[in-house]
Amino acid sequence: MDWLSDTWAAYQSTLGFAAVNAVLALSTYAVLSAGVLSFASVSYAAFGGFLGAQVMLHAGIGPLLALPAAILAGGVLSFLVALIFLRLEGHWMALASLALVLITRVVVLNAPALTGGVNGLSIPVELPIGVLILLLLLLMLIFQRLAVSWYGIAARAVREDPAVAASLGMSPRRVQMIAFLISGAVGGAGGVLLAVMLQFLSPDTYFVNIAFTMIASVVLGGSYHWAGAVAGAAVFTALPVIAQAVVPAMQDVANGVALLLIMIFLPRGLIDPRAWRRRRAARRRNA
Amino acid sequence: MELFAEQVLNGCALGALYALFAIGFGLVFATLGILNAAHGTYASWAAIAALAATERLGLPFPLAVLAGVVAGGLLALFVDQVAFQPLRARGAGMLAALITSIAFWIILDSLAGFATGQQSLSFPQGSYPARMYHLGTMPLPAMQLLTIAAMLVATFGIHLLVRRSRFGAAMRAVGWNGAAAALGGVNPRMVVLATAFLAGATSGLAGVLAGISTQNVSFSLGEGLLLKGFAAVVVGGYDDVRGAAIAGVALGIAEVITAQYLSTSLRDGITYALLLGFLLVRPRGLFGRAGFVRA
Amino acid sequence: MRICWRMAAALLIGGAAMPAAHADGLAAGDYRIGFVTENTGPIAFAGLSYYHGAQLAAEEITASGRLGAGVKLTLADKESGSDPARAIQDMHQFIADRSILATSCCILSAVAGSLKPIVLGAGMPLVIFGATAPGLPKPPVVYSMTILPGPKDVATAQHAVEVMHPKTAAYFVSADNDAFKARMAAGQHAVEAAGVKTVGVVSVLSSDTDFTAPATQAIGYAPDMILVYTTQTPAEGIIAALRARGYAKTIVGNDVLSPATVFKKMGATVADVPFPISFSAALAATPEAKAFVAAYTKKFDAPPDIYSAQGYQVVQFIAQGLHVLSGKPTRESLGAALAQIKSVEPNVYGGEPMVDGQAETKDTVIVAWTKDGAIAPWPSGK
Numbered sequence: 001m002d003w004l005s006d007t008w009a010a011y012q013s014t015l016g017f018a019a020v021n022a023v024l025a026l027s028t029y030a031v032l033s034a035g036v037l038s039f040a041s042v043s044y045a046a047f048g049g050f051l052g053a054q055v056m057l058h059a060g061i062g063p064l065l066a067l068p069a070a071i072l073a074g075g076v077l078s079f080l081v082a083l084i085f086l087r088l089e090g091h092w093m094a095l096a097s098l099a100l101v102l103i104t105r106v107v108v109l110n111a112p113a114l115t116g117g118v119n120g121l122s123i124p125v126e127l128p129i130g131v132l133i134l135l136l137l138l139l140m141l142i143f144q145r146l147a148v149s150w151y152g153i154a155a156r157a158v159r160e161d162p163a164v165a166a167s168l169g170m171s172p173r174r175v176q177m178i179a180f181l182i183s184g185a186v187g188g189a190g191g192v193l194l195a196v197m198l199q200f201l202s203p204d205t206y207f208v209n210i211a212f213t214m215i216a217s218v219v220l221g222g223s224y225h226w227a228g229a230v231a232g233a234a235v236f237t238a239l240p241v242i243a244q245a246v247v248p249a250m251q252d253v254a255n256g257v258a259l260l261l262i263m264i265f266l267p268r269g270l271i272d273p274r275a276w277r278r279r280r281a282a283r284r285r286n287a
Numbered sequence: 288m289e290l291f292a293e294q295v296l297n298g299c300a301l302g303a304l305y306a307l308f309a310i311g312f313g314l315v316f317a318t319l320g321i322l323n324a325a326h327g328t329y330a331s332w333a334a335i336a337a338l339a340a341t342e343r344l345g346l347p348f349p350l351a352v353l354a355g356v357v358a359g360g361l362l363a364l365f366v367d368q369v370a371f372q373p374l375r376a377r378g379a380g381m382l383a384a385l386i387t388s389i390a391f392w393i394i395l396d397s398l399a400g401f402a403t404g405q406q407s408l409s410f411p412q413g414s415y416p417a418r419m420y421h422l423g424t425m426p427l428p429a430m431q432l433l434t435i436a437a438m439l440v441a442t443f444g445i446h447l448l449v450r451r452s453r454f455g456a457a458m459r460a461v462g463w464n465g466a467a468a469a470l471g472g473v474n475p476r477m478v479v480l481a482t483a484f485l486a487g488a489t490s491g492l493a494g495v496l497a498g499i500s501t502q503n504v505s506f507s508l509g510e511g512l513l514l515k516g517f518a519a520v521v522v523g524g525y526d527d528v529r530g531a532a533i534a535g536v537a538l539g540i541a542e543v544i545t546a547q548y549l550s551t552s553l554r555d556g557i558t559y560a561l562l563l564g565f566l567l568v569r570p571r572g573l574f575g576r577a578g579f580v581r582a
Numbered sequence: 583m584r585i586c587w588r589m590a591a592a593l594l595i596g597g598a599a600m601p602a603a604h605a606d607g608l609a610a611g612d613y614r615i616g617f618v619t620e621n622t623g624p625i626a627f628a629g630l631s632y633y634h635g636a637q638l639a640a641e642e643i644t645a646s647g648r649l650g651a652g653v654k655l656t657l658a659d660k661e662s663g664s665d666p667a668r669a670i671q672d673m674h675q676f677i678a679d680r681s682i683l684a685t686s687c688c689i690l691s692a693v694a695g696s697l698k699p700i701v702l703g704a705g706m707p708l709v710i711f712g713a714t715a716p717g718l719p720k721p722p723v724v725y726s727m728t729i730l731p732g733p734k735d736v737a738t739a740q741h742a743v744e745v746m747h748p749k750t751a752a753y754f755v756s757a758d759n760d761a762f763k764a765r766m767a768a769g770q771h772a773v774e775a776a777g778v779k780t781v782g783v784v785s786v787l788s789s790d791t792d793f794t795a796p797a798t799q800a801i802g803y804a805p806d807m808i809l810v811y812t813t814q815t816p817a818e819g820i821i822a823a824l825r826a827r828g829y830a831k832t833i834v835g836n837d838v839l840s841p842a843t844v845f846k847k848m849g850a851t852v853a854d855v856p857f858p859i860s861f862s863a864a865l866a867a868t869p870e871a872k873a874f875v876a877a878y879t880k881k882f883d884a885p886p887d888i889y890s891a892q893g894y895q896v897v898q899f900i901a902q903g904l905h906v907l908s909g910k911p912t913r914e915s916l917g918a919a920l921a922q923i924k925s926v927e928p929n930v931y932g933g934e935p936m937v938d939g940q941a942e943t944k945d946t947v948i949v950a951w952t953k954d955g956a957i958a959p960w961p962s963g964k
Contacts, residue, residue: 010678013671037382084567094322095521096566099559102514106556109758119715119760122695126703198666200695203758208514209665212324212389219386241671244660251661252622256394260370263387267379290802297795304791397622405626407815409847419826426827431794501791502822502847503815507624511791543795547802551785552757 013197014241016129019136020193022233024210025217026139027074027187029229032218033152034179035159035172037090038097039211040081041187043104044074046206048188049195050108050115053123063127063196067135067189074188075181082180086173101211108203120202127196135193136230139186143226151178220262222269231270235262289425294543300431302539303438304497306532308516310445311363311490313525318462318482320381324388325366326516327509328395329487330494333359334504335402337495341414348415352495359491360484366391367483375479399506409502430500437496441489442532448485449528458482462526490516518558522565609910610652615640615900616660616676618687618697623663624788625689627814627843628889632711633659634882635893636686642877643901655901658682664689666696673697677704683904683916684709686896691715691760698724707917709899711892714761719939722917727896727941729888729931731761731837732768734858737946739769739809742834742856743776745961748806750781754796754820756812757785765836766811773809781805786816797823807832814838818848825851832856841887845955853953856960858946861891861930864957865947871930891930895941899926 027041048070055066081100085093108115115121146152154175157165162172194210195201213236221232236259243254268274312326337355340346346354370387416429449455460468461478469475493512498504515538523534538558546554617636620629640655649655658676662669669687676682677700685701688694689712701708702723710718710726719726742748751773756762766783774780782803784796797820800808808824810817810833817838824833835857838844842863845852859865863875863885874894878886886894903920904911911919926934931943950960 006678006680008678010675011671013674017667017671032382084563088566091316091525092521092566095517096563099518099521099562099566102518103556103559103563106553106559110552110556118758118763120692120695122699124699126699198670198696199699200666200692202666202690202692202695204692205666215382216386216389219382223382240668248659248661250397252397252663253394256390256392256397259393260387260390263383263390264370264373267374267377267383290798293798294795297792297798301792301795400622400626405621405630406843407627407818407847409818412849412851417826419828428794428826497791501793501819503791503819505815507789507815508791511789514789515791546785546795547799551783551796554785555787 011241012129014237016132016197018234018237019129019132020190020197021213021217021237022136022230023139023186023190023193024214025221025229025233026143026226027183027190028214029143029218029223029226030183030186031176031179032223033159033226034155034176035090035162036085036176036179037094037215038085038180038183039094039101039215040078040085040097041183041190041214042101042206042211043081044077044184044187045191045194045210046104046108047077047191048074049191049201049206050121052188052192053121053195053201054114056123056125057121063125063192064131066192070188070192071185072188074184074186074191076184078180078184078187079177081184082177086176086180098211101208105203105207108206115203116201118203120200123195123199123201125196125199127193132193132197135189139189140226140230146182147226151175155179216259219269220259222271222273224268225271225273228269228271235270289423290547293425294547295540296425296427296431298540298543299536300428300434300500300539301543302536303434304493304500304512304535305515305519305538306438306535307441307493307496308490308512309519309523309531309535310441310528311486311488311493312513312516313520313523313528313531314445314482314486314489315363316520316525318458319367319371319479320462321371321384321388322381324385324513325370325391325395326388326486326490327511327513328392328399328506329359329363329366329490329509330497330512331399331504331506331509332362332395333487333491333494334498334508335399338408338410338498338504341410351414352492355495356488356491359494360488362395362491363483363487364480366395366487367479372479396506396510399509403505407503407505407507409504410499415499428500430496434496434500437492438532438536441492442528445485445489446528454478454481518562522562607650607908608653608904610650612654612656612681613649613904613911614656614658614679614682615897616673616679616682616685617657618669618672618676618685618693619659619661620664620689620693621661623665625664625813627841628689628712629664631841631887631889632689632893632896635878635886635890635895636711636897637893638874638878638881638890639894639897639901643897649901649904655897655904657897662687662693664693666690666693669693670696670700673700673706677701677706683707683911683913684900686711686900688713694718705917706913707900707903707920709896709920711896712889714764716764721939722914722921725899725920725936725939725941727892727899727926729860729892729941729943731858732765734860734946735765735769735811735836736772738836738856738858738948739772739834740776741948742807742809742832743773743778746807746832748778748832750779750803750805751807751809752782752784752800752803752805753780754784754786754800754808754810754812754816756788756816758787759813762811762813766809769809769811773807778807786812786820788813788816790816793819793823794827796820797827797829800824801827801829805831807834809834811836812838814841814844818844818852821855822848822851837888839951840949840957841889842885843887845951849955850953853951854960854962856948856950859888859949859957860943860947861886861888862947862949862957863887865949866930868930868932870928871932874930895926895929895931895934898928899923899936899941902927 052066052070217232222228243251333355336358340354420427519535523530660672684707694713755766
């Protein structure tokens with residue numbers, strides 16, 4: 001029994017970070033599933049995270065009550081971002097969103113009233129890992145419902161071919177606007193959950209590293225199904241821990257090599273609905 | 288007034304580094320369609336290679352620079368063949384390549400840390416031109432003049448290569464549509480290899496020159512260049528080297544002048560806000576033309 | 583000569599061990615310290631030094647038998663790359679490992695800020711090296727062996743003003759680093775209090791690649807003195823650029839200029855730039871310090887710097903806490919024992935009092951590199 005409780009104690013924070021990364025990855029997946037590669041989730045997370053932290057610190061309420069404020073903050077920001085970004089085209093939108101990530105850090109540094117500026121912000125608030133997992137499960141349920149809804153079908157159509165989608169009466173712009181709003185709300189939530197996991201926010205918390213964590217999680221897990229974001233976040237969070245345990249001297253290199261190999265052999269990610277369909281079709285043929 | 292002129296020259300030299308880096312970054316993005324997160328490490332490793340050539344092999348300055356540039360090119364070739372070629376062969380999109388480039392970024396940064404003993408190294412004094420010329424009373428450091436000259440030569444050379452030569456036509460064809468280019472008699476494999484090498488070499492040159500003039504040879508060198516070079520690509524447009532070059536220099540000058548006359552703490556903020564604003568007004572870069580958009 | 587000092591040090595350590603009240607002493611066995619390393623990432627150059635200092639101390643203590651027969655002190659290290667998320671996971675693994683009695687970590691405030699609530703909740707003793715954010719120590723759990731640079735910066739700035747009599751001063755600051763922003767504010771306050779006018783403040787950022795323009799800007803203010811409060815790489819770049827552009831007046835540095843690697847890289851450019859130093863291999867005066875320098879140089883083939891000295895003292899401090907305990911100590915009993923320590927022994931500073939969980943050193947030594955690479959008191963005439 002000791003062994004079990006010790007293992008849980010040792011790796012509970014890894015599980016927690018995996019869950020938070022999954023939420024953030026779902027934010028990136030939300031726009032990617034409508035054909036938009038955007039790193040702006042970092043900015044939603046930053047806004048939601050810092051605002052949620054301030055709400056917790058000043059109103060003295062728990063993280064669950066700060067969550068709606070963060071979701072709202074992320075949603076509002078994503079609406080503004082979408083107004084600007086949806087005028088741009090594919091590649092440029094990705095570049096612009098990366099520029100937005102860089103701007104985010106400058107803003108965080110220069111808005112000490114909200115962010116604590118260069119000194120950072122200490123948030124002595126805790127959230128049990130179990131609650132975090134429950135929140136993630138709830139979010140997964142929402143994404144599952146979305147995927148089979150009219151919106152989910154429209155998003156897939158817009159991603160595959162906007163022209164065809166438009167000719168079927170789906171406005172790509174409208175679908176992508178909804179995608180941005182979902183991404184913003186989820187990103188804001190992810191931001192405040194990350195704040196609670198770290199209990200300390202600094203100007204470097206929401207920056208390039210987290211942007212790459214999000215996109216790597218989504219693509220690693222498979223960008224054609226919401227479950228890919230969750231699976232990818234789990235693997236991407238666990239890989240460094242495993243690398244540390246197996247080859248401590250070269251852990252970063254090992255981590256990179258593992259990432260490289262997974263991507264080369266499974267370029268569509270760990271969870272690939274197309275492969276499932278093919279396997280099912282093959283079974284039917286054989287039967 | 289002299290201070291202003293000095294700062295403009297400083298901005299030009301700084302911007303020339305951004306420009307050189309941006310040219311390489313943009314070439315890969317335009318021709319190979321890859322947003323390459325590992326690109327900054329080419330600059331770091333080129334600087335490390337040039338330093339090793341100076342210290343270990345005792346090569347003179349021009350050869351050491353050449354060694355760094357070739358190292359940057361070869362590294363880019365290697366990364367392309369290991370991280371991108373298998374994906375290209377399977378027809379996987381830009382997303383998977385972004386992740387393999389992140390993987391190489393992690394690997395090469397980590398190895399660069401080991402290679403420099405986690406220290407920031409510098410080129411020994413006397414191993415590079417350190418003379419200070421003067422125009423009246425205004426100081427003109429030799430390395431700044433050299434950096435600007437290198438940027439001009441590289442920009443015009445690559446621009447001519449891309450726009451005027453048969454190879455350039457092939458590059459543009461591959462960038463536009465690889466399969467169609469192959470049907471048209473272009474060997475895409477060779478074009479890809481040459482583009483990767485050229486991009487790595489150009490950014491490698493930026494790395495070597497930056498390593499010398501900032502006295503910092505370490506993995507952090509490439510990261511700094513990556514963020515600013517990236518900004519130059521966004522403003523200048525990735526399908527024209529002149530755009531990236533002009534945008535890089537403009538960014539350098541804007542940065543220096545903002546810091547001097549407005550506010551140092553907002554320097555990067557102003558730079559990036561200009562960048563976003565520019566994207567909205569001219570979303571295809573300085574020399575961008577309207578592309579084909581399907582109805 | 584070297585052997586002599588070692589014997590002297592061993593005698594001293596032995597002498598300190600004598601009055602131990604616990605005849606039974608610690609039970610034989612392996613006593614492990616969880617060490618969150620920063621041996622890769624942006625500040626690995628300092629992280630490696632802290633770690634090496636700690637490693638040496640653990641080996642010396644084990645070999646000396648100071649804690650009793652069969653008592654081994656070992657470091658269990660886990661890398662964080664200065665990433666708070668990785669450091670948190672490392673710390674949870676340490677806390678879950680029942681063989682770990684105490685932990686040590688943190689150069690960056692963000693990492694320290696994330697780990698502090700965790701160890702406070704778990705009652706795991708944590709000895710911080712490097713991080714300077716105010717209010718970190720919290721006995722009996724959190725202690726800091728960081729030699730706070732603030733007072734030393736102030737003393738250096740005041741001394742430089744007394745010696746050079748400047749009328750105006752300009753400042754460089756790492757604007758995205760909390761520690762250096764606070765250090766510059768303290769230094770500037772002291773200099774202004776001495777009647778020196780501030781003519782300009784130049785900010786640089788951690789990812790900056792160019793220091794020529796900031797140097798030009800500072801020279802444009804025409805100050806009699808320039809004070810540099812930035813991290814190591816920018817400080818080197820700034821001083822080199824200032825000198826290259828012909829600035830010949832006084833530049834005041836800070837303790838980041840003290841490692842030997844700085845002179846190796848910059849050569850005579852960095853000569854005559856005063857900076858405060860808490861520990862220097864070249865100026866080691868006490869037998870403990872000399873023994874430390876000799877052993878460190880032998881083991882790592884490089885002289886120890888201010889960071890390795892602090893890492894060394896982290897493990898000495900924990901050993902000192904263990905030393906008064908007997909039988910099988912717990913995290914709680916070790917934390918309580920550490921709280922009783924009024925002065926860290928042995929130490930390489932010639933005196934290291936502990937005040938409310940924070941290590942301090944007595945006086946500030948102001949030094950500069952000479953043209954041939956030695957560290958000498960500044961100004962050189964004195």
